[in-house]
Amino acid sequence: MTLARGLGSAGPGPRGDAMSLSSELRAVILGRIEAMVAGGDLPAGLDPAAVTVEPPRDAGHGDMATNAAMVLARPAGLAPRALAEAMARALAADPRIAAAEVAGPGFINLRLRPWVWQGVVGDVLAGGRDWGRSGLGAGRRVNVEFVSANPTGPMHVGHARGAVFGDALARLLAFAGWEVTREYYINDGGAQVDVLARSAYERYREAHGLSPEIAEGLYPGDYLIAVGEALVARFGASLLDRPEAEWLAPVRATATAMMMDQIREDLGRLGVRMDVFFSEKSLYGTGRIEAALARLRDLGLLYEGVLDPPRGKTPEDWEPREQTLFRSTLHGDDVDRPVRKSDGGWTYFAPDIAYHFDKLERGFDLLVDVLGADHGGYVRRLKAVVAALSEGRVALDVKLVQLVRLTRGGQPVKMSKRAGTFVTLREVVDEVGPDVARFVMLTRKNDVALDFDFDRVLEQSKDNPVFYVQYAHARIASLLRKAAEAGMAVTDAALAGADLALLDHESELALARRLAEWPRLVEVAARAHEPHRVAFYLYDLASEFHAHWTRGNEDTRLRFLEGGAIAAAARIALARAVAVVISAGLAILGVTPAEEMR
RNA sequence: GACCCCGUAGCUCAGCAGGAUAGAGCAUCAGAUUCCUAAUCUGAGGGUCGCGCGUUCAAGUCGCGCCGGGGUCGCCA
Numbered sequence: 001m002t003l004a005r006g007l008g009s010a011g012p013g014p015r016g017d018a019m020s021l022s023s024e025l026r027a028v029i030l031g032r033i034e035a036m037v038a039g040g041d042l043p044a045g046l047d048p049a050a051v052t053v054e055p056p057r058d059a060g061h062g063d064m065a066t067n068a069a070m071v072l073a074r075p076a077g078l079a080p081r082a083l084a085e086a087m088a089r090a091l092a093a094d095p096r097i098a099a100a101e102v103a104g105p106g107f108i109n110l111r112l113r114p115w116v117w118q119g120v121v122g123d124v125l126a127g128g129r130d131w132g133r134s135g136l137g138a139g140r141r142v143n144v145e146f147v148s149a150n151p152t153g154p155m156h157v158g159h160a161r162g163a164v165f166g167d168a169l170a171r172l173l174a175f176a177g178w179e180v181t182r183e184y185y186i187n188d189g190g191a192q193v194d195v196l197a198r199s200a201y202e203r204y205r206e207a208h209g210l211s212p213e214i215a216e217g218l219y220p221g222d223y224l225i226a227v228g229e230a231l232v233a234r235f236g237a238s239l240l241d242r243p244e245a246e247w248l249a250p251v252r253a254t255a256t257a258m259m260m261d262q263i264r265e266d267l268g269r270l271g272v273r274m275d276v277f278f279s280e281k282s283l284y285g286t287g288r289i290e291a292a293l294a295r296l297r298d299l300g301l302l303y304e305g306v307l308d309p310p311r312g313k314t315p316e317d318w319e320p321r322e323q324t325l326f327r328s329t330l331h332g333d334d335v336d337r338p339v340r341k342s343d344g345g346w347t348y349f350a351p352d353i354a355y356h357f358d359k360l361e362r363g364f365d366l367l368v369d370v371l372g373a374d375h376g377g378y379v380r381r382l383k384a385v386v387a388a389l390s391e392g393r394v395a396l397d398v399k400l401v402q403l404v405r406l407t408r409g410g411q412p413v414k415m416s417k418r419a420g421t422f423v424t425l426r427e428v429v430d431e432v433g434p435d436v437a438r439f440v441m442l443t444r445k446n447d448v449a450l451d452f453d454f455d456r457v458l459e460q461s462k463d464n465p466v467f468y469v470q471y472a473h474a475r476i477a478s479l480l481r482k483a484a485e486a487g488m489a490v491t492d493a494a495l496a497g498a499d500l501a502l503l504d505h506e507s508e509l510a511l512a513r514r515l516a517e518w519p520r521l522v523e524v525a526a527r528a529h530e531p532h533r534v535a536f537y538l539y540d541l542a543s544e545f546h547a548h549w550t551r552g553n554e555d556t557r558l559r560f561l562e563g564g565a566i567a568a569a570a571r572i573a574l575a576r577a578v579a580v581v582i583s584a585g586l587a588i589l590g591v592t593p594a595e596e597m598r
Numbered sequence: 599g600a601c602c603c604c605g606u607a608g609c610u611c612a613g614c615a616g617g618a619u620a621g622a623g624c625a626u627c628a629g630a631u632u633c634c635u636a637a638u639c640u641g642a643g644g645g646u647c648g649c650g651c652g653u654u655c656a657a658g659u660c661g662c663g664c665c666g667g668g669g670u671c672g673c674c675a
Contacts, residue, residue: 550639
């Protein structure tokens, strides 16, 4: 087969980069513009930044559309349609372009030759799961901080969503060329781990046969019984009847370590692995908070002052107080923020400043914090910290993750308050499995609430996007098994050698066009920090495939295994390409592709 | 009172650096199976994109102001 590698004419880059068709055509268009400038048909100095090339919403408008003439017409002092006509004539000379037509207010609609789409199939088979990797990140370093659940108990479903989102975002950014560090901030330095220690101490007493006194404010959860037993195993009776000052630190250390072990294990079951666990405690008594604040002071952003009371609803016990304040208002915050409590201790915000300072010192080019939506009020001040300490060089993107509403058969799942626990992450993963849990949690944008129905997510029907996408992949796997049984060579290398020009049916080309969207989708999703886009794309791709499959019922030409070995090889190559992209997409979501449905 | 998020078909939600006649699933109705998995597919009906101004050649998308829902609001993390 002498099919030109349409998209891959430049070949996959050293890191497997495959330029998206859109950006390749955009380059062609910019080239034409330059040529027109050189030829005096356009004035120099035009800014092409706003020129886009994208598949039109309406397929009837062609394969690709560009707004180039419309955005350049005014600065060039030309009529949009006239400019579009001239550009269309120039573009029609490109070998990939079958037709360039002007439409509407000045769009140029491009129709591409079939071999471009057929070439995509070959490119996918050559690139494998790396096809669609982007150089967008250009090797820059991004830190994605997520989960960061307090080590005071088991993780619940809300944490699961943050974990899945953060992990998928990390995978997406890596696929888009970023060097990614996944990080978990352990809140082990504040009062809440002291509460954990006191709660665990009661369980320790209980393990010695004494009756525990779970006072108001302590954690009542049964999960601390095991911690009590572990404390006995480790310290025997040596901590009994001793003052808190003696046992607090060792009990706290044991309890938090055990909680973190559990958290790590739960994350592991979800398929989430962290690169760094950063201890808040490590910031105290080490001069690191002081260093970060000193930096702020050097920048003139720290001062002693008195805040105005919150307007509207003034707390009863509010009284003016001089505090150490961070002038966050200079970096977009509404009010300046205190870093020291009236008792002289640090506010929660102080270690956060030090923590983000530490991230900056580690040289990241971009920071992402994934937080629960209830932390929305902290976004401004965190951004202010990063803007101030990096002096505007590093951006912080805060992704807020909304809550998960658990239901079963449409009825809300009751939380077990008596045991002091919510529905845990582990319970969810044990019941539905990591793949289902992950996929479902990525079928919504991060900032909208998610309904998670235990019955629905396990349903094997098209109502369930997890199943629907998996089924498409499994159908293709089944196809390849059958082809292999029939003696066909079904390795990607063998399939890439098929005569792809035989894929000339509109239904086949439509599938290939959908595949061609993948590299661009990766970039769009990565740029927006929105992994859910991948899930929606996979659904669309699966839908296209299922539709194509069913067309084979009426049109036998479309059946993958019929029509002779040569034609079958081309069609199986197409199917395999679909499977490759599905599995690449699922890999970003952290979901294992299914080889068969059961 | 201030700030953040949300408001798109009866329901649940997409809508990609603003782009052409706003999409999908569910639900409703009508169809497709001697044939690679019908666990699927095809078609129909269904919309003042919460409301109003503004910016733009072009606004669901950007800005401002309202309305409705949720969240947060100095010494808790």
